[in-house]
Amino acid sequence: MTTTSVPATGPRDRSRPALARSTAAAVCVVRGCTRPVYTGHACPECVTELAGQLREVGEYEGVLPFMVEPVRGGPGRGSPGYGSRPPLRLDVLAALDPRTLPTPEDDVWSIWGTIERISAWIAAERGETGHGLWYVLTQLQWAAGQEGFGDVADAVQELHRRAQGLAHDRPDGTLGDCLKPGCPGQVHPEGLGGRCRECNRPYLGLGLLKLQCAQAAA
Incomplete structure (x- = not known):
């Protein structure tokens, strides 16, 4: 009769911590x-x-x-026809x-x-x-x-x-400083609102209004 022995290392640990470690990303x-x-x-x-x-x-x-x-109407110094651009x-x-x-x-x-x-x-x-x-x-x-x-x-x-x-x-300018605490990023126009380039936080609706109020107060 053929028998199957357990490996010397013992049975595989199927506990939750072990599984969590094996799938860490x-x-x-x-x-x-x-x-x-x-x-x-x-x-x-x-x-x-x-x-x-x-x-x-x-x-x-x-x-x-x-x-x-x-671009016609773009920024330039001096009067039309006399600018240094x-x-x-x-x-x-x-x-x-x-x-x-x-x-x-x-x-x-x-x-x-x-x-x-x-x-x-x-x-x-x-x-x-x-x-x-x-x-x-x-x-x-x-x-x-x-x-x-x-x-x-x-x-x-x-x-x-x-x-x-x-x-x-799209516009070159920014909409202002990100409102997320500790984030040094700038909010750039995106679609109907904006998004911070640093933390990826979106600004739409009320969030965009809060951003505009913060910039006005600054």
């Missing part, structure tokens, strides 16, 4: 997200959202060249130039230069050659499993925000 490294992550460093929802933001940034390649001319939007030209690097005096990002730096980081981590937006998109899921992906996610979000601002897809 980290938090998604993408700014503003608090979803749990069991594999890699970013949740699937954020990876999908970042990929969508990258595709939108790519679409600005055909839009921003038409935004080089100053340059004939072209230097911020758009700088963003379209791959050689542009931000400085303490002028915090302008190159859209394509930033994408190339992201692709260079991914290629170095993978030990291969690759560059450009398509390469980043095809390797984004893999990159989300690597240490340092939080910096990549921050760069993509910031690049998307800046490209939107240059294309006048």
Whole structure:
């Protein structure tokens, strides 16, 4: 007769604390997200959202060249016809130039230069050659499993925000300081209200009214 012996380590512990330890998860490294992550460093929802933001940034390649001319009625010094504003939007030209690097005096990002730096980081981590937006998109899921992906996610979000601002897809200004205690973030327009870029707190309806009252009191 064949018998089955119990392993030397004893029966597997099925208690609640043991199960809790075995299913412990980290938090998604993408700014503003608090979803749990069991594999890699970013949740699937954020990876999908970042990929969508990258595709939108790519679409600005055909839009921003038409935004080089100053917007009629835009800010400028002096009287109409006598202002010192340059004939072209230097911020758009700088963003379209791959050689542009931000400085303490002028915090302008190159859209394509930033994408190339992201692709260079991914290629170095993978030990291969690759560059450009398509390469980043095809390797984004893999990159989300690597240490340092939080910096990549921050760069993509910031690049998307800046490209939107240059294309006048939304107002550049903020609605004010976040009202959440201890949060140093700024509330930016989003849809019919706003959202804090730091803690991701939404501001709609009464929350938006409280924010406006706080700014008026300040």
